[in-house]
Amino acid sequence: MYKVIVLQLMAALIGTVLGMVAFGTRGALSAALGGVACVLPAWLFAIRLHAASKRPGASYALAFFLGELIKIALSIGLLAAARLIYPDVHWGAVVIGLVVTLQANVFAFLVKT
Numbered sequence: 001m002y003k004v005i006v007l008q009l010m011a012a013l014i015g016t017v018l019g020m021v022a023f024g025t026r027g028a029l030s031a032a033l034g035g036v037a038c039v040l041p042a043w044l045f046a047i048r049l050h051a052a053s054k055r056p057g058a059s060y061a062l063a064f065f066l067g068e069l070i071k072i073a074l075s076i077g078l079l080a081a082a083r084l085i086y087p088d089v090h091w092g093a094v095v096i097g098l099v100v101t102l103q104a105n106v107f108a109f110l111v112k113t
Contacts, residue, residue, distance in 0.1 A: 005046055007104040008039045015100035019093035027093035029086055034097025037078035041071040 012035025019031025045067045052063035079098070082089050 002046055004049065004105060004108045005039065005043050007108055008035075008101050011107075012036070012046055012097060012101045014041055014048035015097035019090075019096050022096065023090050023093045026088055027090050027096075030082075030090040030093035031097030033082045033086060033089065034079070034094035034099075035101040037075050037082065037094075038069075038098055038101040040078065044074070047070040096106040 015035050016028050016032045019034075020028035023030070048070075049060075049063060052060055052067075055100065063068045081092070082094060
């Protein structure tokens with residue numbers, strides 16, 4: 001699970017570079033915010049699942065679905081907060097950072113665990 005987070009971090013860096021190329025410094029910062037809106041909730045979700053797997057008698061399925069719900073809500077909240085964090089946000093770059101980071105999950109299947 002943590003390898004996916006590392007892949008997402010690398011993809012977020014790629015998205016930041018793409019934002020820089022397409023929109024300059026403003027785009028790089030905005031794309032980084034989009035990447036963080038994906039990576040941070042996924043990291044917290046991985047920690048939560050790891051902790052749930054260590055508890056005896058815990059419902060792993062419930063922890064998964066509740067964690068996924070929290071992850072989605074946190075991602076949406078971070079995207080909404082992007083405007084407050086960086087008032088000059090470029091939404092096209094945010095979408096680039098978010099989409100590139102989310103695509104890291106596709107490549108996670110190539111990583112052997």
